[in-house]
Amino acid sequence: SQQGEEDPQALSIQEGENATMNCSYKTSINNLQWYRQNSGRGLVHLILIRSNEREKHSGRLRVTLDTSKKSSSLLITASRAADTASYFCATENDYKLSFGAGTTVTVRA
Amino acid sequence: ETGVTQTPRHLVMGMTNKKSLKCEQHLGHNAMYWYKQSAKKPLELMFVYNFKEQTENNSVPSRFSPECPNSSHLFLHLHTLQPEDSALYLCASSQVEQGRGGYTFGSGTRLTVV
Numbered sequence: 427s428q429q430g431e432e433d434p435q436a437l438s439i440q441e442g443e444n445a446t447m448n449c450s451y452k453t454s455i456n457n458l459q460w461y462r463q464n465s466g467r468g469l470v471h472l473i474l475i476r477s478n479e480r481e482k483h484s485g486r487l488r489v490t491l492d493t494s495k496k497s498s499s500l501l502i503t504a505s506r507a508a509d510t511a512s513y514f515c516a517t518e519n520d521y522k523l524s525f526g527a528g529t530t531v532t533v534r535a
Numbered sequence: 536e537t538g539v540t541q542t543p544r545h546l547v548m549g550m551t552n553k554k555s556l557k558c559e560q561h562l563g564h565n566a567m568y569w570y571k572q573s574a575k576k577p578l579e580l581m582f583v584y585n586f587k588e589q590t591e592n593n594s595v596p597s598r599f600s601p602e603c604p605n606s607s608h609l610f611l612h613l614h615t616l617q618p619e620d621s622a623l624y625l626c627a628s629s630q631v632e633q634g635r636g637g638y639t640f641g642s643g644t645r646l647t648v649v
Binding site: 459461466468469470471474514521522523524525526527528 | 583623
């Protein structure tokens with residue numbers, strides 16, 4: 427069943443700009459993960475943030491987690507054309523991963 | 536190549552056919568999953584195998600039948616499917632230890648039911 431909901435559904439930015447997307451969820455979680463999917467392919471794991479963490483960085487990615495608001499954000503800095511993809515948040519609870527509907531990001535050259 | 540291999544990549548089948556999707560993971564993980572991704576819908580978890588035992592089926596119709604002969608292989612047997620079953624079927628694997636890491640997905644099988 428769907429747990430996370432991403433916002434916005436779609437985002438179009440210029441190369442070099444930052445992209446921010448948000449995720450809200452409903453129940454308690456062990457961790458929250460972000461994935462990227464290029465058109466029609468499998469998902470690629472980007473970053474995992476545990477429920478007791480507030481912020482995490484990986485390269486040009488920055489993820490925040492606010493468990494009191496049941497929300498997370500993913501920031502991609504200095505975007506590139508290769509960042510064009512769909513991005514999904516997923517919450518893990520009881521060893522199962524539930525996904526949101528995703529944010530489609532288009533980076534214009 | 537992500538460490539999870541799915542075959543075939545594309546499959547077209549009639550509603551009366553029987554076919555199987557195959558997934559193999561080379562990562563030493565102890566859990567495997569089948570997800571269904573339909574257009575404009577969130578990924579739906581279909582089946583979970585932890586330590587080769589099925590622990591979740593999420594009320595999937597019986598025309599989908601999973602098989603996990605060992606911790607490295609996972610099959611999804613299909614029979615008498617409906618056109619609405621057309622979707623991208625994704626296999627994933629993980630190591631079931633809390634907070635250890637994410638799932639590794641295969642590239643998926645694009646299924647079209649005609």
